Amino acid sequence: MAQTVAPAGPAGAPESATRAIPEATVxxxxxxxxxxxxxxxxxxxxDVVGPTDDGTISSEELAALAGVNSAKLRKDLSYLGSxxxxxxxxxxxxxxxxxxxxLGSHRVYPVVIxxxxxxxxxxxxxxxxxxxxxPVSVLLDSDPAKIGTVIAGxxxxxxxxxxxxxxxxxxxxxxxxxxxxxxxxxxDVLVAAGVxxxxxxxPGQLRVPDDVQLRRxxxxxxxxxxxxxxxxxxxxxxxxxxxxRQPAVMPP
Amino acid sequence: MAQTVAPAGPAGAPESATRAIPEATVxxxxxxxxxxxxxxxxxxxxDVVGPTDDGTISSEELAALAGVNSAKLRKDLSYLGSxxxxxxxxxxxxxxxxxxxxLGSHRVYPVVIxxxxxxxxxxxxxxxxxxxxxPVSVLLDSDPAKIGTVIAGxxxxxxxxxxxxxxxxxxxxxxxxxxxxxxxxxxDVLVAAGVxxxxxxxPGQLRVPDDVQLRRxxxxxxxxxxxxxxxxxxxxxxxxxxxxRQPAVMPP
DNA sequence: TAGATTGTTAATCGATTAACAATC
DNA sequence: TAGATTGTTAATCGATTAACAATC
Numbered sequence: 001m002a003q004t005v006a007p008a009g010p011a012g013a014p015e016s017a018t019r020a021i022p023e024a025t026v027x028x029x030x031x032x033x034x035x036x037x038x039x040x041x042x043x044x045x046x047d048v049v050g051p052t053d054d055g056t057i058s059s060e061e062l063a064a065l066a067g068v069n070s071a072k073l074r075k076d077l078s079y080l081g082s083x084x085x086x087x088x089x090x091x092x093x094x095x096x097x098x099x100x101x102x103l104g105s106h107r108v109y110p111v112v113i114x115x116x117x118x119x120x121x122x123x124x125x126x127x128x129x130x131x132x133x134x135p136v137s138v139l140l141d142s143d144p145a146k147i148g149t150v151i152a153g154x155x156x157x158x159x160x161x162x163x164x165x166x167x168x169x170x171x172x173x174x175x176x177x178x179x180x181x182x183x184x185x186x187x188d189v190l191v192a193a194g195v196x197x198x199x200x201x202x203p204g205q206l207r208v209p210d211d212v213q214l215r216r217x218x219x220x221x222x223x224x225x226x227x228x229x230x231x232x233x234x235x236x237x238x239x240x241x242x243x244x245r246q247p248a249v250m251p252p
Numbered sequence: 253m254a255q256t257v258a259p260a261g262p263a264g265a266p267e268s269a270t271r272a273i274p275e276a277t278v279x280x281x282x283x284x285x286x287x288x289x290x291x292x293x294x295x296x297x298x299d300v301v302g303p304t305d306d307g308t309i310s311s312e313e314l315a316a317l318a319g320v321n322s323a324k325l326r327k328d329l330s331y332l333g334s335x336x337x338x339x340x341x342x343x344x345x346x347x348x349x350x351x352x353x354x355l356g357s358h359r360v361y362p363v364v365i366x367x368x369x370x371x372x373x374x375x376x377x378x379x380x381x382x383x384x385x386x387p388v389s390v391l392l393d394s395d396p397a398k399i400g401t402v403i404a405g406x407x408x409x410x411x412x413x414x415x416x417x418x419x420x421x422x423x424x425x426x427x428x429x430x431x432x433x434x435x436x437x438x439x440d441v442l443v444a445a446g447v448x449x450x451x452x453x454x455p456g457q458l459r460v461p462d463d464v465q466l467r468r469x470x471x472x473x474x475x476x477x478x479x480x481x482x483x484x485x486x487x488x489x490x491x492x493x494x495x496x497r498q499p500a501v502m503p504p
Numbered sequence: 505t506a507g508a509t510t511g512t513t514a515a516t517c518g519a520t521t522a523a524c525a526a527t528c
Numbered sequence: 529t530a531g532a533t534t535g536t537t538a539a540t541c542g543a544t545t546a547a548c549a550a551t552c
Contacts, residue, residue, distance in 0.1 A: 022543070023477070030476040034455075058509065067457060071545055078511055086510040087552040103476065104483020111475070118374035125370050127431070128455055128472040133479070173478050179379075196485065197478040203286075203380055205319060213481050215474055220380040222467050223363070224282040224355065225275070226425050226449035227385070229465050231356020233448065274519070310533065323521055330535055338534040339528040 021079045026103070028068060028076050033099040035065045036092055058089040110137040112171045112195065114186045115178030116146050116156050119201060123177055125152035137169035138162075140189070142182075159189060166193035176200045187214070273331045278355070280320060280328050285351040287317045288344055310341035362389040364423045364447065366438045367430030368398050368408050371453060375429055377404035389421035390414075392441070394434075411441060418445035428452045439466070 021029075036057075059077075063070035077083055077090070080102050084090040100106040111134050113120050123129070124136050139151055142159045149156050157165045165171075174190035176183055176198060183202035190198055191212055200206060200216045208214050273281075288309075311329075315322035329335055329342070332354050336342040352358040363386050365372050375381070376388050391403055394411045401408050409417045417423075426442035428435055428450060435454035442450055443464055452458060452468045460466050 024543075026477060026480050027473060030473055030480075060509085069545065071547090072543095074509095074511065075544080082511070084510050085552060086550070087508045089509065103480050105476065105479060107483070109475070109479045109482060118370075118377050122370035122374040123471075126471065129475070132472050132475070134472075134475045172482055173475060197482050199474050199478060213478060215478060217469060217471070217474060219375075219378065219469070220384050220386075221279060221282055222451050222469060223361070223381070223384070223386045223425060224357065225278060226451060226465060226467060227357060227361045228278050228282075228355050230361060230424055230449050231359070276519075312533085321521065323523090324519095326533095326535065327520080334535075336534050337528060338526070339532045341533065 025076045025079055028066070028072075029080075029099055029103055030105070031066050032062060032073070032076070033096060033103060033105065035062065036096050036099070039065060040092065040096070055092050056089040057092050057095075059084070062090065105133055108133045108135060109172045110135055110169050111173045111175060112136075112138040112140060112162075112166055112169070112190065112193070113175045113177055114140040114159070114162075114190060115176060115182070116141040116143075116151060117177065117179075120175075120177030121151050123175060123201075124154060134173065138165045138171055140165070162189045163193045166190075166195060171195060172197060174198045176202055176206075178202055180204050277328045277331055280318070280324070281332075281351055281355055282357070283318050283320075284314060284325070284328070285348060285355060285357065287314065288348050288351070291317060292344065292348070307344050308341040309344050309347070311336070314342065357385055360385045360387060361424045362387055362421050363425045363427060364388075364390040364392060364414075364418050364421070364442065364445070365427045365429055366392040366411070366414075366442060367428060367434070368393040368395075368403060369429065369431075372427075372429035373403050375427060375453075376406060386425065390417045390423055392417070414441045415445045418442075418447060423447060424449065426450045428454055428458075430454055432456050 039057075059070045059074045063073040066073065074084075077095075080098050083095055083098050111129060113124055113136055116124070116139050120139070120141075124139055129136055136152065136154055139154050139156045140159045140162055141147060141156050146156045147158045171193070172195070174187075174193075174195040174197070176186050176190070178186045180202045183200065183204060184206055186202075187198055187200070187206045187208055191208060196212050198206075198208065198212060198214045200214060201219070203218065203220060206214060291309075311322045311326045315325040318325065326336075329347075332350050335347055335350050363381060365376055365388055368376070368391050372391070372393075376391060381388055388404065388406055391406050391408045392411045392414055393399060393408050398408045399410045423445070424447070426439075426445075426447040426449070428438050428442070430438045432454045435452065435456060436458055438454075439450055439452070439458045439460055443460060448464050450458075450460065450464060450466045452466060453471070455470065455472060458466060
């Protein structure tokens with residue numbers, strides 16, 4: 001698994017301050033950021049664990065909030081360059097800024113959802129999207145009965161107008177919520193519209209150009225993994241406490 | 253990461269035929285099974301890649317269908333014990349049976365969904381659930397306006413009757429589709445109803461007893477990871493082709 | 505200065521992969 | 529038997545973790 005982001009600069013150039021960041025680290029960095037944001041929100045209160053009154057938080061404290069080992073947290077943060085003060089800790093607000101910048105979450109990424117069935121409609125109204133910098137700006141469908149209707153405040157556009165609609169809205173991320181049978185055509189449309197980052201909820205493998213990053217959320221796989229452990233439980237093969245703590249890792 | 257399933261038997265007992273299976277392997281085993289099932293379905297046709305006419309498939313062929321390295325596939329299958337014939341390959345139908353048995357997917361796992369908003373309703377009708385051995389048997393909500401209404405053929409039950417409803421339907425797996433604020437209470441209800449495997453769609457960490465396995469689908473995280481790579485792309489830091497190929501790995 | 509905590513190094517662990525002996 | 533392909537071993541790779549020197 002070479003799940004790292006290539007360092008900047010042409011071969012031979014001096015390494016940028018930002019080293020290659022493993023994918024697992026990027027995932028945890030987003031958790032640290034959200035934990036900090038939440039802690040900052042609650043900070044007005046009193047007895048909550050989080051940054052102390054001087055706005056400082058130690059790796060031990062932040063790690064506890066995020067549910068990880070403090071050594072891992074420090075290692076993760078070291079990919080951003082030096083952010084803390086030895087003997088003191090991290091400045092919560094400065095760390096949040098550094099995380100936002102590193103993760104690119106200081107800006108907004110308009111989203112297109114293709115497929116406005118039950119799942120697509122639910123995603124269109126999902127508060128975790130708009131609220132976190134991912135406004136759903138375009139909805140696409142091919143069903144004439146759906147085109148023109150408004151879902152979560154956004155009108156459904158004919159899939160034939162995908163290119164114009166995505167460009168007009170500066171769409172950056174695409175979400176596929178079509179049935180499996182339509183998913184390949186859907187991703188082709190998104191790619192044609194210039195979308196280079198795609199989240200796929202449909203089962204099955206999709207073919208995309210090399211420069212398109214494709215992630216997949218596989219709901220059936222999640223249930224399969226739960227069922228596997230459940231089936232062992234019945235036969236007494238898994239003692240209580242072996243519950244697994246990590247999501248599945250599968251090619252999209 | 254000790255993502256393995258403990259071998260059967262008390263300490264000192266002879267090892268069972270089934271060794272500890274890494275979580276990543278279990279995930280791929282489900283893929284192999286589904287790829288085989290699909291190939292078997294298409295086999296009536298002619299020129300499709302898949303088991304040959306004698307019903308045999310080699311590790312190389314199956315690996316190609318699943319999109320993995322053949323060495324990895326053989327290693328994965330070896331956790332099931334010897335299933336192939338050297339010089340020949342694997343018997344497709346026998347392998348499917350072995351996979352079904354090992355994964356526990358020869359039986360049905362009734363599901364309860366708690367939270368019947370847009371997402372919960374969409375999941376209730378998701379074809380990948382019922383069609384793959386996960387019938388949605390109970391829907392729970394606390395909103396009087398929803399209780400008694402029928403979604404995807406299933407009536408919504410008052411959350412207060414969760415224990416009775418889940419027992420009556422022999423529910424095994426729970427899905428949390430509530431807002432974040434209600435998620436901890438929701439999982440507590442499921443645990444009280446005897447559910448020991450839970451898939452959580454709400455953001456945030458949930459506390460559960462040790463013998464409850466909890467998986468989380470983090471939609472915002474998926475977008476964060478896409479956005480991270482997208483943000484690098486703009487500054488030209490990521491050459492085309494570094495698109496990452498693996499979903500995120502995060503504690504639930 | 506003494507105490508605390510970071511940033512980093514080295515050790516550990518596990519998963520992936522290549523190679524090949526076993527064997528059909 | 530000769531060719532093919534599995535099952536497994538050993539090498540490789542990367543991620544996690546413990547430990548500690550640097551330093552505020």
